[in-house]
Structure formats: C-alpha cells, structure tokens
Amino acid sequence: MSAEMIQTSYREALREGIRDALKRDARVFLMGEDVGRYGGCYAVSKGLYDEFGPERIRDTPLSECGFTGAGIGAAMGGMRPIVEIMTVNFSLLALDQIVNNAATLRHMSGGQFNIPLVIRMACGAGKQLAAQHSHSLEGWYAHIPGIKVLAPATLEDARGMLWTALEDPDPVVIFEHVMLYNRTGQLAADAGPVPIEGAAVRLEGTDLSLVTYGGCLFKTLEAAGQLAAEDISAEVIDLRCLRPLDDATLMTSVAKTHRAVIISEEWRSGSLAAEVSARIMEQAFWDLDAPVGRLCTAEVPIPYPKHLEDAALPQVSAIVDAAKAVLNR
Amino acid sequence: MSDLYRMPSLGSDMESATLIEWCKQPGERLAKDDVIAVVETQKGAIEIEVFHDAVMGKPLIEVGETVPVGAAMAELEGIGDGIEQAPSPPVEPPAPSGRRRASPAARRLAEARGIGLERLRGSGPEGAIRLEDVQRAVQAQAPKAPLPPDSKGTGLGMAAMRQAIAAAMSRSKREIPHYYLSHDIDLTRATQWLGAHNAELPPDRRILMAALFIKAVALTLRKFPELNGFDRDGQFEPSKAIHVGSATAIRGGGLVAPAIHDADQLELGPLMDKLRDLVARVRRGGLRASELSDPTVTVSSLGERGVDRLYGVIYPPQVAIVGFGTPELRPRVVEGEITPRTLVTATLAADHRHSDGHRGGLFLAKLAARLQEPETL
Numbered sequence: 001m002s003a004e005m006i007q008t009s010y011r012e013a014l015r016e017g018i019r020d021a022l023k024r025d026a027r028v029f030l031m032g033e034d035v036g037r038y039g040g041c042y043a044v045s046k047g048l049y050d051e052f053g054p055e056r057i058r059d060t061p062l063s064e065c066g067f068t069g070a071g072i073g074a075a076m077g078g079m080r081p082i083v084e085i086m087t088v089n090f091s092l093l094a095l096d097q098i099v100n101n102a103a104t105l106r107h108m109s110g111g112q113f114n115i116p117l118v119i120r121m122a123c124g125a126g127k128q129l130a131a132q133h134s135h136s137l138e139g140w141y142a143h144i145p146g147i148k149v150l151a152p153a154t155l156e157d158a159r160g161m162l163w164t165a166l167e168d169p170d171p172v173v174i175f176e177h178v179m180l181y182n183r184t185g186q187l188a189a190d191a192g193p194v195p196i197e198g199a200a201v202r203l204e205g206t207d208l209s210l211v212t213y214g215g216c217l218f219k220t221l222e223a224a225g226q227l228a229a230e231d232i233s234a235e236v237i238d239l240r241c242l243r244p245l246d247d248a249t250l251m252t253s254v255a256k257t258h259r260a261v262i263i264s265e266e267w268r269s270g271s272l273a274a275e276v277s278a279r280i281m282e283q284a285f286w287d288l289d290a291p292v293g294r295l296c297t298a299e300v301p302i303p304y305p306k307h308l309e310d311a312a313l314p315q316v317s318a319i320v321d322a323a324k325a326v327l328n329r
Numbered sequence: 330m331s332d333l334y335r336m337p338s339l340g341s342d343m344e345s346a347t348l349i350e351w352c353k354q355p356g357e358r359l360a361k362d363d364v365i366a367v368v369e370t371q372k373g374a375i376e377i378e379v380f381h382d383a384v385m386g387k388p389l390i391e392v393g394e395t396v397p398v399g400a401a402m403a404e405l406e407g408i409g410d411g412i413e414q415a416p417s418p419p420v421e422p423p424a425p426s427g428r429r430r431a432s433p434a435a436r437r438l439a440e441a442r443g444i445g446l447e448r449l450r451g452s453g454p455e456g457a458i459r460l461e462d463v464q465r466a467v468q469a470q471a472p473k474a475p476l477p478p479d480s481k482g483t484g485l486g487m488a489a490m491r492q493a494i495a496a497a498m499s500r501s502k503r504e505i506p507h508y509y510l511s512h513d514i515d516l517t518r519a520t521q522w523l524g525a526h527n528a529e530l531p532p533d534r535r536i537l538m539a540a541l542f543i544k545a546v547a548l549t550l551r552k553f554p555e556l557n558g559f560d561r562d563g564q565f566e567p568s569k570a571i572h573v574g575s576a577t578a579i580r581g582g583g584l585v586a587p588a589i590h591d592a593d594q595l596e597l598g599p600l601m602d603k604l605r606d607l608v609a610r611v612r613r614g615g616l617r618a619s620e621l622s623d624p625t626v627t628v629s630s631l632g633e634r635g636v637d638r639l640y641g642v643i644y645p646p647q648v649a650i651v652g653f654g655t656p657e658l659r660p661r662v663v664e665g666e667i668t669p670r671t672l673v674t675a676t677l678a679a680d681h682r683h684s685d686g687h688r689g690g691l692f693l694a695k696l697a698a699r700l701q702e703p704e705t706l
Contacts, residue, residue, distance in 0.1 A: 258434045258460055289434040289460040290453070328453050 005186040013155045017162035031058035032084030068094035075117040085121040102171040103146030114169040124177040124215040131301035136265040139272035142243040148172040149243040151214040155187040160194030177215030199246040205235035208259035213239035223319035254284040259326045261293035268296040290326040333401040339622045346370045347395040353385040371493035374614040383408045397448045431458035438463045490583040506681040512693040516671040522703040540601040544706045545699040547593035555684040556649040565683040574624025577611045588624040638674035648680035
C-alpha cells in the first residue's frame with residue numbers, strides 16, 4: 001500500500017467510489033433524482049454525468065417507488081444499479097419496493113433471483129432541514145432480513161464500501177450522514193474497497209465502550225478526547241455495518257471495559273441502540289459493571305430552529321456526561 | 330441507647346467466624362472488655378470482647394452459625410452517653426432487604442474469589458457494589474478458595490489455618506517492599522545476668538531470654554515510631570502503644586502471633602507470665618480477639634531450634650518484624666583477643682515504604698546496646 005496520502009472530503013471519497021465502480025464494471029449505473037445534470041442534491045455525483053454520459057448517470061422522475069423498483073428490476077436482469085435516494089425520509093415512499101421486493105425475492109424465488117442492488121441515501125440532522133429531511137431511520141432498515149445496512153463514517157469507508165456492496169449478491173443500503181459530506185481529511189491515494197462486515201475500534205480504551213456509527217462517530221471521538229483529559233479511557237467502536245451487527249467486537253470490548261454507552265441519532269424507542277443494548281445484556285451480562293447507557297435524539301420530530309435542532313441531537317457534552325454516569329463519576 | 334454487637338475483625342485475613350458459645354445471657358451486665366462470646370476462626374477458638382458497658386440484649390445468631398465480619402450478633406441495651414463508643418464496624422452491614430445490590434461483573438469476581446458481598450462497601454448508586462469495590466477487596470487479601478470445613482468442635486482447622494497464613498504472607502510479599510538488616514548481638518552479659526536472676530527461682534518463675542528480647546525490642550521501639558504501627562492503604566499510622574506480637578508455633582503446624590499488650594511498660598516477671606500464658610492458650614485455645622488483632626509489631630524467636638538467623642515476613646498491616654536466631658557460643662574479637670562469647674543474630678525486616686535502612690540499622694544497634702544492660706530491662 002502506498003504511503004502517499006491525498007487531502008479529500010467524504011463527498012469526494014464517495015464520488016471516487018462511484019467512479020471506480022463505473023470504470024470497473026460496465027453493468028454499474030447510477031440513478032436518482034437530480035444525480036445527473038444537477039450533480040446530486042449533495043453534489044456527490046457532480047461531474048460524473050459529463051464523464052460517463054446519460055446512459056450511466058440517469059436522472060429520474062420524482063418517484064422513489066418507481067425508480068427503486070426499476071433498480072430492482074435492473075438488478076434482477078443482470079445489471080449492477082446504484083440507486084440514490086435524496087434522503088431517508090423520501091425512502092419511505094420506496095419501502096414497499098425495498099422491504100417487500102428487494103429484501104424478499106431471493107428467498108421467495110428459492111434462490112433463482114438475487115438482487116445485487118445498492119441504494120444510497122442521505123440521513124441525519126444538523127443542516128436545519130427540518131422534520132421531513134433530517135431523520136435517522138437506519139434502525140428500521142436494520143430490522144429487515146434480506147438486506148445489508150451500512151453506515152460509512154470515515155473517508156476509507158466512504159471510498160471503499162460501495163464496490164464491495166455492489167459485489168454482494170443481495171441488496172445493500174448505504175446511509176450517508178449529511179453532516180459528514182463536508183468532512184475533510186487524509187486518505188491513501190490508492191484507497192480501495194473495504195469489507196462491509198465487522199465493526200471497527202476507532203479508539204482503544206479501558207474504562208468504557210462508546211458504541212456509535214455514522215454521524216455521531218466524530219462527536220463521540222471528540223467526547224473521548226475530553227474524557228481522556230479527565231483520566232477516563234474510553235474505547236470508541238464504530239459499528240460501520242448496522243445489519244448484520246458485529247457482536248464479537250462489541251462483546252470483546254465490553255468484556256474489557258465492563259461498561260457501555262451507545263450513542264446514535266435515532267429516537268431511543270425501538271432503536272438500533274436498543275438492539276445493541278439488548279445484545280450486550282444477553283451476551284455480556286456478567287461482564288457488566290453498570291447498566292448499559294444510551295444517548296439518542298430527543299423524541300420529537302427534528303426541529304427547524306438551530307438551537308432546538310442542536311438541543312434535540314446527541315452532543316459532545318452530553319456524551320461526556322453519559323460516559324461519566326456509567327462510571328459513577 | 331441500644332446498639333448491635335457485631336462480629337469483630339480479628340485480623341485483615343479474617344472474613345467470618347462461627348459462634349461457639351455465648352458467655353453472657355440476656356439481661357446480664359457487660360463491662361467494657363468483658364468476653365461476650367467465643368467464636369471459631371481460622372486461628373482457632375477466640376474469645377471476643379465488648380467495646381462498651383452495656384446490658385446483654387437478645388442474641389441474633391445461634392451457636393454454630395457462621396457470620397461474616399460486621400454482621401450483627403446480638404443486641405446491646407443501656408449503652409449510656411459518654412461511654413466509649415464501639416469502633417465503627419470495619420464494613421457496611423448488609424442491607425436490610427437481604428440482597429446486596431451489586432453489578433454482574435462485581436458478583437462474578439466476588440464469586441470467583443470467594444468474597445462475600447455482604448462485607449463490602451458499595452461505591453455505586455444507592456450503595457451498589459461495583460467491580461472496583463470487589464477488586465479492592467481482592468487486593469486487600471490473597472485470593473482464597475472457600476475454606477474446607479473444620480473438624481468438629483473447637484479445635485483448629487489446620488487447612489483453614491494454612492490458608493489464613495498463606496493469605497497474610499502472600500499479601501505481605503506482594504504488597505510490602507521489605508528490607509532486611511542483620512546484626513550480631515553479644516548476649517554474654519545478658520546470659521550471665523539471667524542465670525543469676527533465675528538461680529533462686531522455681532522453674533515456673535524463671536525468665537527466658539525470649540522475654541528479654543521482647544522487652545528490649547519494645548523499649549527500643551519507643552525511639553523508632555516508624556517501625557511500630559500500621560500501614561493503612563499506603564499511609565503509615567504510628568501506634569503510641571507498643572503491643573508486641575510474639576510468634577508462637579502451634580503443635581501440628583501453623584503459627585499465630587498474639588500480642589503482649591504494652592510490652593514496654595511491663596516488668597520482666599509479669600511479661601514472662603504473659604508469655605507463658607499466651608503460649609499455653611495458643612496450644613489449648615482461648616486467645617482473645619484483641620490479642621490477635623492488635624499487635625503493632627512482631628517478634629519471632631526461633632529460640633533453641635538451632636538456626637543462626639531468621640528473616641521474617643511482615644504480618645500486614647504491621648510494618649516491621651524482629652527476628653532472633655539461636656544464641657550460641659561463637660568466637661569474637663574482644664579487645665584484640667579472640668574469645669568465646671554468647672552471640673545472637675538479630676534481624677529486622679521492615680516496610681521500606683515507611684522507614685529506611687539507616688533508621689533500621691540504628692534500631693538494631695540500639696537494641697544491641699539495650700541488651701548489654703539487662704538489669705535495666
């Protein structure tokens with residue numbers, strides 16, 4: 001692996017991933033609302049229309065159910081479609097296609113058809129886009145057998161998950177948190193595909209495990225830095241893959257630290273955070289030295305005003321407080 | 330005012346004890362230091378005392394019952410104001426509801442190490458026991474398997490005794506940075522003085538060299554407070570009183586080091602009586618709680634067993650142990666002449682956290698000087 005690093009952004013890393021896939025495999029194409037001439041709502045596909053042309057970068061009508069279904073049909077027909085849905089809220093219009101068709105057809109056809117489809121969508125709050133464009137419903141998708149659910153948070157994962165997902169024979173849903181698109185950093189110039197299974201320990205620690213993913217990863221790492229200044233050694237786990245969950249990494253960490261707090265931007269009730277907490281209780285109960293903590297979004301539709309939006313979301317200071325709470329400090 | 334009489338701690342290695350008999354009946358008056366009951370511990374049958382004047386109330390446990398340190402044993406009534414209060418029990422009593430709140434990790438470790446949760450103080454919410462509370466208890470004592478049941482009656486459980494010694498000595502060697510010094514002391518004068526002193530006395534009144542050693546150590550310690558007291562969580566707590574624990578072997582194996590209280594203030598005769606009494610009670614049982622729990626220093630003398638010197642292992646939480654080998658005739662240069670003299674090698678093992686070799690050396694030198702003037706002991 002080359003030591004050469006380039007300065008890039010999460011958005012550019014995603015774009016390089018798409019470009020790489022388009023170049024590797026002629027069956028790959030991208031479709032969605034405004035992905036072509038406009039360059040994508042979050043500018044992820046900017047420039048690809050000019051480079052690859054309207055056959056492979058396809059603008060669609062405003063019908064999530066229609067173009068997601070078209071993607072499923074294309075995948076069944078041997079293509080490798082990438083469907084971009086502007087935001088997770090709009091994906092609810094395509095739930096029938098995703099849950100009833102994409103996730104089930106392999107099973108219902110007795111393995112005769114599989115659906116090598118990738119659906120990308122933006123999620124999360126923080127851009128004052130209010131209650132219809134800001135939600136974190138990835139836990140809903142992670143509930144569904146038959147699909148894989150990914151949440152790339154780092155540049156490496158943004159760059160590398162797409163190709164691996166396209167190679168998977170089953171549908172994969174990728175959640176891109178809107179607050180990550182502008183994050184910049186160093187990425188290996190030859191960065192390429194990464195595994196789409198397994199959680200990653202982003203920071204090693206001994207006193208407690210902070211379990212998170214996606215948009216909360218960097219808030220959590222910042223909180224871990226503040227905790228370190230108070231002599232609390234936090235381990236930070238990035239789930240990366242929300243379905244299937246990597247139980248082994250979680251339990252290994254909890255066996256070491258004896259305490260866990262899950263940080264996610266979902267609502268607490270019925271959340272993925274609840275699932276992770278339950279698994280820790282089931283599999284690592286005798287390792288626990290404190291109840292598992294959860295820090296989630298306030299149970300309100302995400303507010304529009306900045307101060308209320310900030311107040312509703314998990315923030316660094318609240319993560320620090322939640323960590324201290326399980327340490328009885 | 331009423332209060333509860335709780336199982337006292339008779340040493341850092343004691344976790345629980347079994348009630349053998351009540352020495353007082355409900356309604357009976359108790360004076361401070363009265364023996365209230367006899368309990369069976371790893372060290373054998375021990376008489377335990379009350380800490381204040383009171384009236385014996387309702388017993389809360391029955392003969393044969395084993396309860397942890399700190400558990401309520403009986404009610405005490407009529408404890409007046411101004412009367413000395415009992416030292417606070419070393420551990421938090423069990424929660425009234427019976428089940429202690431404890432985290433799963435704390436429970437698992439406690440179970441693995443045979444530590445009773447009821448004797449731990451919980452630092453978590455509402456007194457819940459957390460992992461670190463158990464870890465602290467594990468550190469405070471050597472890991473132990475559950476004790477094998479003792480043979481019936483009040484005899485010593487040898488396996489339990491062995492484990493108690495193992496626990497204390499392991500903890501000592503794990504936690505205490507020992508330093509060792511040794512010094513040959515001329516006992517020629519002391520031997521002659523003792524011979525003359527004993528010449529007219531019947532055998533049961535004669536004084537043994539061991540008593541001289543204990544008295545000399547006790548007197549010398551007055552000037553060396555850093556060797557007399559206790560380590561409490563790494564802090565030294567000097568003791569004004571000098572209670573010398575006298576290491577005493579038990580027939581069949583094992584040993585205890587019960588205290589001769591205020592050894593520096595005892596005349597040699599009474600000191601010797603106490604020594605005899607202690608040895609007798611070690612052999613047949615009947616040591617008192619305070620004798621076992623409060624020595625501030627230990628003296629170990631291998632007496633007539635024929636070894637030149639012994640290096641002791643400090644008994645936690647004490648900070649020093651003085652050892653004496655067998656006194657014997659050895660050649661020594663005195664005023665340019667090689668002459669036979671009665672010599673004993675005295676050793677000091679001390680806790681380097683609380684004293685240094687320089688002071689330890691001065692202590693042995695002072696001890697040697699003391700033993701040159703046996704008539705002042």
